[in-house]
Amino acid sequence: MARERLRQRRRGQSSGWPFSFLILNSGRGLAWKGENLGVQESDQEYTLDDLLGLIDDDSSEEKAETELVELDDIRRLGVATLGSLKQHPRISAFRRFIEGWHLSYFTPDAARGLPMAGPQRHLNVHGDNLGNVVQFMEREHPRLFKDVLNRISSKIPGIKRIDTHKTEDGRLLLRFNDQGFKDPFFAHQMSDGTLKIFAYLLLLEDPEPPPFLCIEEPENGLYHKLLSALAYEFREHATGRKNSSQLFVTTHQPYFVDALSPQEVWVMRKGTDGFSNINRASHNNIVRSMVNEGLPLGGLWYSDYLDAQ
Template sequence: MAKIEGIRIKNFRSLKDVTLGRLWNQQKSEPLTPMTVVIGKNGVGKSTLFDVFGFLADALKVGVEEACDSRGRGGFKKIRSQGQSGAIEFEIYYKEDGNARPITYEIFINIDESGRPFVQKERLRQRRKNQTRGWPFSFLVLNDGKGVVWKGEGKNIDEDKKEFDLNDFLKSLVEEESKETEIVELSDKRKLGIATLGSLKQHPRISAFRQFIEGWYLSYFEPNSARSLPLAGPQKHLNIKGDNIGNVVQFMEREHKARFQKVLDRIAKKIPGINKIDTDETADGRLLLRFNDKGFHDPFYAQQMSDGTLKVFAYLLLLEDPTPPPFLCIEEPENGLYHKLLETLAIEFRAHATGRKDGSQVFITTHQPYFVDALEPNEVWILEKGADGFSAIRRASDDELVKNMVAEGLPLGGLWYSDYLDAR
């Protein structure tokens, strides 16, 4: 299962320049853990950090111009950090699996003379086998929609140069007449190169990265959406709003009874009284999600259930997906939940991220100490607002005092509540 080891964000709203985890040129830093949780006060940028992943997923799907306008972002000038004139930059350092050589993806988004967002630069690079020093080999390089892509491993050319000169690079390629390279030019600079080239069989590494991002699950769960009445018909995966939750129940009941029973068993422990969840089809083919409480003869339907019950059920159903997403991103899962459920929910997320060979990497933002009580210092990042108005981030495990106090048995959420995690 692919895993993000680190990410750098520049000029994206309040995230003027923040890095989480390990990058290709910061190998002494610890990589992100299978479950990463970002905490902080209101207004420090947690939602912005969550939206970084949403923005990248949208950019891959619809292009950078539409991504800048989608989900109420307000356009490029609204999302570029105030006072900055450079490009919005993202760098992702990830592994396709545990033994693979890490790959770095870099993208620079700017505006043209007409004020339209476009992809200014895009690059994928990876160290060669047995290469431990020097700059990783770039197997995709695009500047203003023009560049070079390698079908295979390619050959090192100008890798030790800090600044990449595309014209010199193209000239050296022509001289070598390399059969492993293609000179490419995109028809639309607003679209990502990985979106186009990642659909071609001859570029497996690009294709794998494209599929990795396409597989991300960003939860925009809405209890009212889960109360809707969709048309009957089993569906494999929960969608981002949860309005097909009944369809997923149909699928799990039919195809994965044992897995679904696990969900019911865990629901029964967390929400007393519920002993069965199933579906009922109306005369016009609509689907009702039905909850049976052992204390009552008649079932309750989703329309009558609390937001918290629907949310816990949706999360547990998501974690039991037979083919889970590689990356699971959830903003403030505590909303609407009883506080004593939060610690056990955090344990459920970690068990999924670490206990399954194909489990998702989990990224969560929260401001609830009860949730943080179940976490280790290396899993927690503290987001704060600096004096300049921009966000800064640090790992809780970087503070030796905090590490020692947790090692002595003090819960991390309690330390946060008591201000021990504040910058000193």
């Protein structure tokens, strides 16, 4: 039955699930060669014999597209292993996509350090190369960088202007001009919240954004009323710009969730079997109805409505 469902793809009877280009079971399976689409997946679990049936099939076209693969170490990822081979361009493209993902777990104390001079294209995980990225932006995109600083300064409460100062040893320091003070403050003198807001907004202004951007717990160190503004910036970046990053944000803060819709929130819970389950908040009819009545989503989470099975 499963083998017949695999064959149905050629007869236009596919179930509409996404295409695959690699199917492995305990390190053994099939890889589709070239750039053609693979077989469509469904919720049916295929055995290795079902998959190998494609090779025994009379269709020479199917045989030409696929090859048997077996990893000598099942702990290795098939995408990483086969994705380094030229004859698997689709797997290679997927591997490069995953390698382009960026994780941000910004640490203000790390960003307060004075890194060695030298421009760097992207912020790293903890943001301790913030000064290097500023140097790169000013050198490679001077006009854009001025506009970026102006846009960011207008979004940080109390900040009138942000500019840079070059030291004698070639380092580039950020200066924050606070509305209540005559002299500017350097980045290492700023509060955790101001640095975090600046770092996240700079991350969103990357001229070459990563395809997938994961931000861990942006609420740490932030005044709770700033979270809705930050959520708005994340949404605008992900939905309002061409070629922008797909954003995945993890949070434990109901105030941040208040700024989101049920369609934008997934709840992860760990079961008694040790496995985690993910459910979209909009799939809960009670939650959806209460949000439509004007109740904040974060408040419902705090009241355990999102944890209801």
